[in-house]
Amino acid sequence: MLIRKPSDLSLPEREATPEALYLNRREWLAAMVAAGLLPACAKAEPEAALAALDYTPGPFSTREERTPFKAITTYNNFYEFGTDKGDPSARAHTLRPRPWTVVVDGKVHKPRRFDVDQLLKAFPLEERVYRLRCVEGWSMVIPWVGFPLAALLKLVEPEADARYVAFTSLHDPKQMPGQRGAVLDWPYVEGLRLDEALHPLTLLAVGLYGRVLPNQNGAPIRLVVPWKYGFKSIKSVVSIRLTDRQPPTSWNLSNPREYGFYSNVNPEVSHPRWSQAKERRIGEFRRRDTLLFNGYAEQVAGLYKGMDLRRFY
Numbered sequence: 001m002l003i004r005k006p007s008d009l010s011l012p013e014r015e016a017t018p019e020a021l022y023l024n025r026r027e028w029l030a031a032m033v034a035a036g037l038l039p040a041c042a043k044a045e046p047e048a049a050l051a052a053l054d055y056t057p058g059p060f061s062t063r064e065e066r067t068p069f070k071a072i073t074t075y076n077n078f079y080e081f082g083t084d085k086g087d088p089s090a091r092a093h094t095l096r097p098r099p100w101t102v103v104v105d106g107k108v109h110k111p112r113r114f115d116v117d118q119l120l121k122a123f124p125l126e127e128r129v130y131r132l133r134c135v136e137g138w139s140m141v142i143p144w145v146g147f148p149l150a151a152l153l154k155l156v157e158p159e160a161d162a163r164y165v166a167f168t169s170l171h172d173p174k175q176m177p178g179q180r181g182a183v184l185d186w187p188y189v190e191g192l193r194l195d196e197a198l199h200p201l202t203l204l205a206v207g208l209y210g211r212v213l214p215n216q217n218g219a220p221i222r223l224v225v226p227w228k229y230g231f232k233s234i235k236s237v238v239s240i241r242l243t244d245r246q247p248p249t250s251w252n253l254s255n256p257r258e259y260g261f262y263s264n265v266n267p268e269v270s271h272p273r274w275s276q277a278k279e280r281r282i283g284e285f286r287r288r289d290t291l292l293f294n295g296y297a298e299q300v301a302g303l304y305k306g307m308d309l310r311r312f313y
């Protein structure tokens, strides 16, 4: 069988596949792979093959140079698909991002289940170009498309004693082969304090580079918290629950000495095994200085006034 390389699949923009066809094609590819007819080799979608989204420019975007689409979609952390940077783009074609339900419940007056496409219609989509800083020491600049998490939380009306938000990723070892192993406790979970969750920088992303979110980046909907290490930005979210207690988080559960609940980007607080003072922007050679709160201090420092950031790392 002749297998086309991903580059042969790129289409001029006007010929971009409508979403329904595109999803069918992806499902078809997944079925072929499952049947052993195609190797599970790199399936990173060329940008133009992904359905376009309607959006307007949003606030807080950096003017720094954007990391190329190719790097954003082939250099990933998504342990549900393996622990190597290339695993998610090679293997996440088995994820089925439609239909998809997100449950928002817990300490809210109006708990609701949403179909993800309902969310896409309910909130105006914005482009937010944010820096992402991984705890491992690399960073990117990503043009996300999404809407503020605050808009969704306001809709369900948090109760007076809601103080935290707990997020859960999909748990389905059939779609997520990495969950057949015990690298982390599945499902992946994350949490924010309610004021962090309501902060206008905090985004629910449904796309990047103006296109629907590629599977490897957390389709169909993922959190983006740009002032925290990348692992707080949980992918493929199925549940958002408001609570009165600090929720568990996957990386804190797996290694509490190395990963705290807050995980604010901080050049002065070293990871126990390496410094966080510098970072390498993907595509650059010389390392840059890491900035407090990933450069978003002006917007978010107030959230942590009076807190000892060495203790609450």
Ligand SMILES: Nc1nc2c(c(=O)[nH]1)N[C@H]1C(S)=C(S)[C@@H](COP(=O)(O)O)O[C@H]1N2
Binding pocket: 072, 075, 076, 077, 078, 079, 080, 132, 133, 134, 135, 169, 188, 216, 217, 218, 229, 230, 231, 232, 233, 234, 235, 236
């Ligand atoms: N469900 C889930 N979400 C996740 C992860 C993961 O393994 N599983 N990895 C995190 C880490 S460590 C990082 S750096 C970012 C990477 O996002 P990106 O691949 O879109 O750049 O996703 C975060 N969200």
Ligand SMILES: [Mo]
Binding pocket: 077, 133, 134, 135, 136, 229, 230, 231
């Ligand atoms: Mo990360």
